[in-house]
Amino acid sequence: xxxxxxMRLKKVDISYKLENASVKxxxxxxxxxxxxxxxxxxxxxxxxxxxxxLGIMRLLPPNALLSAEIMSFDGKNILNLNxxxxxxxxxxxxxxxxxxxxxxxxxxxKIFTQMYDVITAHSSDIPKGRAYKMLTELFGKINLPSKVLxxxxxxxxGGMMQRVMIxxxxxxxxxxxxxxxxxxxxxxITQGQLLDEIxxxxxxxxxxAIIITHDIGVVNEVCNKVAVMYAGELLEYGRVKDVIFSPLxxxxxxxxxxxxxxxxxxxxxxxxxxxxxxxxxPSKGCIFYPRCDVRLDLCKDVKPKISVLGDHIVKCHRIQG
Amino acid sequence: xxxxxxAKRLKKYYPIRKIxxxxxxxxxxxxxxxxxxxxxxxxxxxxxxxKTTLGRVITRLETENGGDIFFLGNxxxxxNYRKMKxxxxxxxxxxxxxxDSFDPRMTIIKSLETPMKLLNIGQxxxxxxxxxxxxxxxxKLTPAYDYLxxxxxxxxGGQLQRISMLRSMLLKPSFLVADECVSMLDASVRAEVLxxxxxxxxxxxxxxxxxxxxxxxxxxxxxxxMVIYAGKVMEIADAKELISNPMxxxxxxxxxxxxxxxxxxxxxxxxxxxxxxxxxxxxxGCRFASRCPFAKGICRTEEPEMKEISPGHxxxxxxxx
Numbered sequence: 071x072x073x074x075x076x077m078r079l080k081k082v083d084i085s086y087k088l089e090n091a092s093v094k095x096x097x098x099x100x101x102x103x104x105x106x107x108x109x110x111x112x113x114x115x116x117x118x119x120x121x122x123x124l125g126i127m128r129l130l131p132p133n134a135l136l137s138a139e140i141m142s143f144d145g146k147n148i149l150n151l152n153x154x155x156x157x158x159x160x161x162x163x164x165x166x167x168x169x170x171x172x173x174x175x176x177x178x179x180k181i182f183t184q185m186y187d188v189i190t191a192h193s194s195d196i197p198k199g200r201a202y203k204m205l206t207e208l209f210g211k212i213n214l215p216s217k218v219l220x221x222x223x224x225x226x227x228g229g230m231m232q233r234v235m236i237x238x239x240x241x242x243x244x245x246x247x248x249x250x251x252x253x254x255x256x257x258x259i260t261q262g263q264l265l266d267e268i269x270x271x272x273x274x275x276x277x278x279a280i281i282i283t284h285d286i287g288v289v290n291e292v293c294n295k296v297a298v299m300y301a302g303e304l305l306e307y308g309r310v311k312d313v314i315f316s317p318l319x320x321x322x323x324x325x326x327x328x329x330x331x332x333x334x335x336x337x338x339x340x341x342x343x344x345x346x347x348x349x350x351x352p353s354k355g356c357i358f359y360p361r362c363d364v365r366l367d368l369c370k371d372v373k374p375k376i377s378v379l380g381d382h383i384v385k386c387h388r389i390q391g
Numbered sequence: 392x393x394x395x396x397x398a399k400r401l402k403k404y405y406p407i408r409k410i411x412x413x414x415x416x417x418x419x420x421x422x423x424x425x426x427x428x429x430x431x432x433x434x435x436x437x438x439x440x441x442k443t444t445l446g447r448v449i450t451r452l453e454t455e456n457g458g459d460i461f462f463l464g465n466x467x468x469x470x471n472y473r474k475m476k477x478x479x480x481x482x483x484x485x486x487x488x489x490x491d492s493f494d495p496r497m498t499i500i501k502s503l504e505t506p507m508k509l510l511n512i513g514q515x516x517x518x519x520x521x522x523x524x525x526x527x528x529x530x531k532l533t534p535a536y537d538y539l540x541x542x543x544x545x546x547x548g549g550q551l552q553r554i555s556m557l558r559s560m561l562l563k564p565s566f567l568v569a570d571e572c573v574s575m576l577d578a579s580v581r582a583e584v585l586x587x588x589x590x591x592x593x594x595x596x597x598x599x600x601x602x603x604x605x606x607x608x609x610x611x612x613x614x615x616x617m618v619i620y621a622g623k624v625m626e627i628a629d630a631k632e633l634i635s636n637p638m639x640x641x642x643x644x645x646x647x648x649x650x651x652x653x654x655x656x657x658x659x660x661x662x663x664x665x666x667x668x669x670x671x672x673x674x675x676g677c678r679f680a681s682r683c684p685f686a687k688g689i690c691r692t693e694e695p696e697m698k699e700i701s702p703g704h705x706x707x708x709x710x711x712x
Contacts, residue, residue: 114577227666257437258604260666262648284577287607287650315654328582330611332634332646333653339611341583343531345547 075102076278077246080140084118084125087133091350095121095134097302097357100376101383103295108272108279110289110310112325113299116346119282122299123248126280127166128156144245162192165239169251171231175223181234182219185241192242208237211274212267229260236268240275247272248280253288265292286329290314298322301347301357308382318384320365321358356387364388393428394461395566395598396449401458403441403448407671417670418444420622421458426566429596433613433630435606435645437667441622442602446568449600450484451475463565480510483559487571489551493543500539503558510562523561530557530587549580553587560591570602585612606649610634615703618642621670621678624697628704638706641679677709685710 084096096118103109113119124130126141128151141149143164151159168174176184182202189201196204206216214233223231232252239247249268253261269292272279281293289296289310296313298306298321306319317323324342344361347353356362356369366387374387403419418441426432436442447453449460451467460468462478486492493502503523504516513519520539527535532553543551552572559567569588573581589612592599603609609616610630617627618641626639637643640663647661665682677683680690687709695707 114579229666257667258606259437259644259648259663262650262660263662265650266660285650286578286652290652291650311654314652325578326652328578329652330582330585330607331652332607332610332649333651336611339582339585341581341586342579343583345549345580 074142074145076105076107076144077103078140078142079103079126080138082122082125082138082141083136084121084130085135086121086131087135088350092135093349094352095302095349096125097353099299099302099304101297101304101307103278103280105278106272106276107295108269108281108293110293110296111280111282111299112284112286112289112296114284114346116301116349117299118302119299120250121302123166123250123280123282126248127160127164129166158192161188161239161244162242163244164246164248165242165244166248166250167232167235167239167252169254171228171235172223174235175231177223179222180219181221181223181226185219185234185238188238188241205237205241208240212237212240212271213263227260228256229264232256232264233267236264236271240271243275244277246278246280248282250282251284252281254283254285261288262291268292286314286325287331298325301349301353303357304383304385305358306382306384312382318379318382318389319358319386320362320388324363356385395426395428395430395463396600397425397459397461398449399423399459399461401445401448401460402456403444403453404456414672417622417673419448419455420670420673422619422622422624423458424617424624424627426598426600428565428598429592430615431592431599431601431613433609433616434600434602434619435604435609435616436619437604439621439667439669440619441670442604442619443570445619446484446570446600446602450482450568452484480562481565482568483562483564483566484568484570485552485555485559485572487574489548489555490543492555493551495543498540498542499546499554502543503539503554503561506558507561512562523557526557526561527554532557547580549576549584552576552584556584556587556591560595560597563595564597566598566600568600568602571604573608574604581608588612606634606645607651618645621668621673623670623678624705624707625679626704626706626708632701632704636704638700638704638711639679639708640683640685640710677707 080100082096082099086093086095099122111119125136130136138149185205186201189196205219209216212233253264283289293310296310297304300321306313306322313322314326317326327340330339342361347360355371356374359365359369368387374385377384377389401419401422404415404417407414407416434442434445448455455468459466467478504519507513507519513522524535530553532538573584576584591597601612613630616630616633618625620641626642634646637646643661644663663682663684668681676691676693677695680686689709695709697705697707699705700711
């Protein structure tokens with residue numbers, strides 16, 4: 071595949087089948103990610119951002135249905151891989167770090183045992199002694215003392231556990247890491263330290279990263295590109311400085327206005343009245359129509375097309391490109 | 392100005408069992424402050440710093456181990472449950488998770504009406520329902536009948552949190568503790584809840600103790616901010632002053648690590664290492680000394696006194712003269 075970006079997602083749809091309905095969690099999501107990008111996917115709860123991450127990793131629960139026109143990664147089509155092929159990709163090519171490190175680690179095994187498990191998943195011939203050395207070195211890179219290897223998860227703080235998970239995701243030198251709300255449960259200072267480390271690691275290991283978060287502040291701190299999701303749809307995508315400092319979509323504008331900020335003056339913050347639409351119904355017009363304060367009559371029934379303005383993508387009838 | 396609440400040398404120690412000796416978590420240790428009429432005082436700190444304990448002790452949901460609490464001129468420390476009842480109406484609390492603070496088997500109207508009935512507000516049930524309706528219309532929870540007959544689980548977190556605020560405010564309290572009241576809400580909803588709280592404050596002149604871990608939210612909401620770390624006050628000042636001119640190294644770190652959406656990138660980061668400590672039998676000296684990049688000998692042996700460095704700006708740090 072020539073001239074393909076590092077990762078291309080085109081018209082990704084994910085829905086969850088329920089007893090007598092189906093929730094369309096991700097709707098026709100398309101975006102390109104270049105090598106070395108740190109892409110933030112920002113959205114509120116229920117916007118489908120975590121579902122999308124699970125979809126890329128193909129870790130969706132059995133009742134989920136994934137379809138896409140294109141889902142390619144590093145020149146490979148990753149849409150129709152079978153379980154065996156997927157296993158070869160996970161950890162090695164793409165890895166994922168989840169929000170709740172506590173739940174991602176086994177409570178009854180020492181950290182080393184769990185890390186060794188991941189090592190042997192892809193290179194079974196590494197003896198324990200060498201693995202230990204390797205891990206000590208890796209831990210040094212993310213500010214973890216090597217004694218952590220001999221500890222159980224409950225002995226660690228939230229920040230340390232999250233670091234262990236990040237170390238684990240780095241073991242096989244993947245090309246891409248997805249960070250799913252990794253700093254959400256952490257304290258401000260711990261979050262800041264971790265974000266600094268993520269930024270450094272991405273450079274050091276030559277990674278491409280997707281950072282899923284609900285906090286546009288976090289996006290501004292670490293990402294160079296940002297995708298704004300709402301109710302499963304991508305509404306705006308582009309460079310952080312374009313999207314956050316001069317947003318085009320009414321939803322992004324409202325999101326920025328609802329964010330109290332430490333370093334920006336004392337403007338009144340404003341909420342977005344209304345709530346997320348019912349995701350079991352397909353939307354006819356613009357998905358944000360019911361809550362939009364600049365909506366047109368057109369928006370109710372006609373789905374906006376994606377307007378491309380350079381590398382800034384917007385899905386809104388008011389924007390022509 | 393009228394002083395609504397004053398806490399003097401407040402202490403709350405939790406005993407923990409350790410073999411051979413008794414240890415204490417000094418969750419709130421010698422904290423003094425006061426709240427004026429109509430003032431919002433922010434309590435800012437990371438998890439485990441004792442901010443929630445402080446709120447619970449102030450409202451006498453927990454019994455203090457020492458110190459005095461003056462509320463509307465009365466010393467309420469150590470008074471029994473029955474006497475405390477006289478103050479409950481004037482002292483309300485809003486918690487983080489509204490689903491936990493409503494009885495799941497009561498309709499909203501019942502949850503709102505019962506406390507009014509118990510405190511003899513309104514002449515009849517009809518009258519009380521009228522008052523509730525008016526309040527809901529004013530708080531833009533419209534149409535009111537749409538909410539009143541519902542159960543808590545049928546409402547979204549933001550709606551329910553606003554109703555929980557309304558429930559407190561119907562009692563016209565003089566003092567309100569808001570404990571992380573927007574932490575589980577999405578950005579678009581959070582703004583509405585915060586603005587509603589500000590509106591209540593200006594209408595009823597209620598004093599608010601606003602407990603939060605988010606310095607950006609604290610800046611938006613509060614008149615003054617008190618920073619606490621491991622059960623001790625580090626710094627207290629006017630909100631604007633604290634953020635533009637932080638003196639304590641811990642406050643500096645908190646500000647520096649908070650994510651922001653301001654365009655000026657590449658800020659100088661004030662870095663500190665390590666993570667939050669739990670004050671179990673804390674050693675003498677400053678609680679922050681173990682993480683402070685400037686700690687001197689004296690910081691580990693002597694506890695710093697609160698010093699007033701400019702009118703209303705107090706810091707507990709040996710490094711500041």
